[in-house]
Every structure is written in structure tokens, then in C-alpha cells.
Amino acid sequence: MNQMTSYALIFNPHAGHNGATSVANHIAQRIKAAGHQALKQPTSKPGDATTLAFTTLADVAVAIGGDGTINEVAAGLVKRRRPPKLGIIPQGTVNNLARVLHIPLNADQALDNLLQGTPNPLDIGMVNDHVMISTMTLGVLANAAVSVSQKEKQRFGPLVFLVRGLRSLSKNQHWHLAIKGAQKTWERNTAFLLVTMTNSVGGFLNFAPQAKFDDGMFHVFVAPELTWRRTFLLIPYFLTGNFSKLPGMTYFATNQLTITSLTSRLKSRVDGDPRDRLPLKMRVISDKVEVMIKPA
Template sequence: MPGGPLCLVLNAASGHGEAGAAVAEIEQACAAAGRTLQVFAIDKRHPPQQQAGAAVAAAQAGGGIVGVAGGDGTINTVAQATLGSGCAFGVLPQGTFNYFARNHGIPTEMEGALRVLLSQPPQPVQVGLVNDRVFLVNASLGVYAQLLEDREAFKSRYGRNRFVAFGAALRTLFGQHRPWDLRLAWGGEVHSLRTASLFVGNNALQFEQVGVAEGEALEGGSLVAVLVRPMHRLARLGLLLRGAASRLDDAEKVQTLSFRSLDVAPSRGALRRRVKVATDGEVGFMQMPLRFRVAPEPLWLIRPPAVA
């Protein structure tokens, strides 16, 4: 609602004084736009899920919007709380890759993102679910989920940048990985296959960068899965290089498919029930079987007008 409060979830522990400077800039922009600001800071005593819920409740009570300042993982947490609440959702991206914001045309610098957040109307955007857990960018299991764990370990030691992320990817790809025997059901078909990784995407920009043409199906209201067959270490390096060169579709052991609902279960003889699943960069355990699907309702995102 125009003029309603901006109920903003923000990580108070980020940077050296950067959070305070960001709040001051946001307060100034809100004052200029005639909008009040309520900040719900994430810290050791106030975890992300708690603050996201509090922000949604405040936005519902005051006819405002829910905002989040953070990377894709923090954005995911707040989106989970916002979906189905009736509230509009705004993003001030502060991550390394910012796939969600960039995919929807939201500027990655604060001034531009604030201008969009405080002036544009909300528009519906597609959300993915895995066992009812939201993902805005991607969800995965297998090698890709392991890569995210390794990347976070590297970042805690060496800092957060793209070179560190690439180094973590190399370490993951050259490690030992047990393949998965899975049964996949979608569109009335059932297939059993062995894979090193199952990656489900909801972000056209990410697919475009690695060269997966099937990503165009996202525009038609589908999700897209990428399955990688087991391969030796040097072949994994070649796959990484193909992705970096936007040529993943050319890889012989990569299979893609689009769907609105995909059920994933262990094949006969497979014993694993609880599995590590990554959603928008955050890794946790989920119970098999997994159901990946398009959420029945959209997220009402404040974003620039779509370019025809």
C-alpha cells in the first residue's frame, strides 16, 4: 500500500559499520518518499526466521510492505515468510551473486534498489517449492549441494569473492562423490537413473550464464531440472569449464527437463532417506521423497516494469 511502512529485515552483523550506514541511507530515502521505516535486525538474539515473521506481521498490521537487505539466502528466508501473506515484497540486494535481484531487473547498488522499492508497484513472480520449502533461485542435491558447503567453508577462511567461490568449486569437483540412484516422476512419466547431482532452477539468468537453453521454459510457468551423470574427475573439470563458457547444453552427460511438478525418490535398494538439500545457497536436511513444484501462488515482488 502506498505510504504504508517499509518493514525491513536486515543483517546487523554485516561488515564494519556498513549496516549502520545502510540503515541511515534507507531512512533518508524513506523520509523523502513519505514512508516510515521499521527495521528488524538479524543478530545472535534475533535469528532470521524470527525477524522475517515479525516483519510480515508488522506489514500486515500497518498495510505496509516487507523488505529485505541481504544476499540470496537471506532473501529466501524472508520470502518464505512473505509468500501467501498478502504483503508486497521488496529487495535491497547485498550478496555476492544477487541472482534473484538481477534476474528481475532490480539494481544491485543501494540507491537504485531503493528507488525501485519506493516507487514501483508489486508484480507477480514465480516461486519454486521443494517439500514446501521456498526457493527463488535454485534447489539441489548431490554434488552441487556439497559445493555450496565447501564454498561457505572457503569463504569463512579466505573471504567472500568470486575467486574464492571458484577455488571451492575446484575442490568439490575433484573430491569423491557417491552417485545417486533415483526414481523421477513428472508429466505422467517415471524414469530411474543414476546421477551425481540434481539441480532444479527457477532463475533464467543463471541458466543463461551456463548455457542451458531449457531455462526458457521458466517463462512458461515451469521449473527446469539439470541432471549430471557420474563421471571421472577430469570430466568434471571439463563440465565446469563448459559452464563457465556458457556451453553446458553441449555436455554429453548433462540432461535437462522442464516440469511443473517433479517427484524424486530413491530407486529400489537405495537406503538413504534424509538427504542434504540446498535452497538458494543454504544447505539443510530433508526427508525423501522430494517434491519439486511451482508454488500455487506468486510472490508479489516490487520490481521495475518488465521489458517487452
């Protein structure tokens, strides 16, 4: 975008290690110095970022924050007939989507990426009525994520999810699920279900190498019931991008998904936040939202 472009900077003033407000002020100054328009739009309560993205008249709605902020902004954009472009200045703890899109985690470098970037399609998932930009989990992985505090996330990063997840898996819990994709149906006991839209889960970038942010697909992993031995087998498969090859793991890709259970009202976690209980109906929306990234 070489002509004058308007940017709506959407941020939570109470978020970030040093406060997103100072980052937003700095980014706004740099955008104006580059000859563009910048409008700072702080949020005051959950859901504000969605409203701001839905109503902004700017050319680019910029999420300054982590995956939760990006999720809220995307939720506003996907409802629009012709939405503005999505921009990202990462300020979260894990910054999963930014890593996937090769957006630098440094604010100044991320802004360079934004100003020099071009629009690229970004798949948006819908889980019932909620937007998903990255992952959805059910079962022990969702339960493990609940137990991780913000302080632990900031101190240990993605590793804390892996450790807490393995601890939960070792308890050998399982649930009976029925999962129906576009071409595949699966029904039996599982320790967890994980659905990702990118190659990264929790900041581990080689989790699902086959997944692309614009391939129009959910990548579905359904774990078998897990013994202690199998739980520890998970680690190398998880870290090396061979998770789908774990013995007993069911993997498939689909653009739509229905998840039900006659015996459980399991609660989902979408992009790290608690969402609806079963049943879930999921679909991928492609070619609606475009994100600004530098060409590879």
C-alpha cells in the first residue's frame, strides 16, 4: 500500500508486559511519519475489539496484542461484507498466529512488515458462533490449558503447556466422542481432540507441517486412550512434526466438522479461551479476511 492508508489501531490498554498503550502511541507516530493515517482505538471491556473492527472505516484494522486480541478483531471483520485488511503487531505471550505468518515479534519490525506487506487470504474458523484463528481443543489438553496462569505463560512460554498437558494425559482420562467431517466419521473413546488451522500449536511451529493458514482446512487430531508409556511417546512426535504418525492417532483434514457426545458435555477451548460445550458445529470461511504480510 503506497498511497495514503488509514490504520485503526485496536488494543487493550491493560495488556502486555509494558502496556499496549505505549506501543500503540509509538506505532501511531511511526505510521503518521510514513505519511499515513493512524487512529488509536483502545478497548475497555471484552468484545470491544470485535465491535471496533466491525465498525471501523479504516483501510486496515490492526490488532495490537496476542492471539486473543487477533481473534476478537477477526470476529468483527468476518461479519462484514467487504472487511478492511487485518494487520498484526504481536504483543501477546505466545503469539501463535504471528509466528505462523512470519511477523516479527518486535513491534518496530512488525510495523515494517505491515507497511511493506501485501494482502494474503487468511482462513477463519467458526466454532458454533465463535471465531477461531488457530486451535480448538477438547479433553485433557483443554483442561490442562485452564490450569496455566498468565504469570506461568509469561515466565515459561509454550513449554508450560506441554508439561501441564503431559501431566493431565498421565491421569488416563477419556471421553466418548462422535466426530463427523466432510468425508470421514470417527466414534470411540479419546483422551483429547485437537483441531488446528496452522502448522503451529501453542508456539510449537512444526506441530502440523502439512497445515497452511490459507488451505481452507481444519487439521484434526484425535488421540487414542493413553497409557503412561504412550504419554511419554508423545513428546518426540509433538516436537518433530510427526504428531499425526503417533501410533493410534487419527488424523484427517476437512473444511467442516460436527462433534457430539451422548455421555459428555465437554467444554471447548478456542484460541486459548473457554468456549461452548458440546455439541460443536465447525466450518472454515476462506477468502473473506485478508492479512497484511510481507511476501516470503
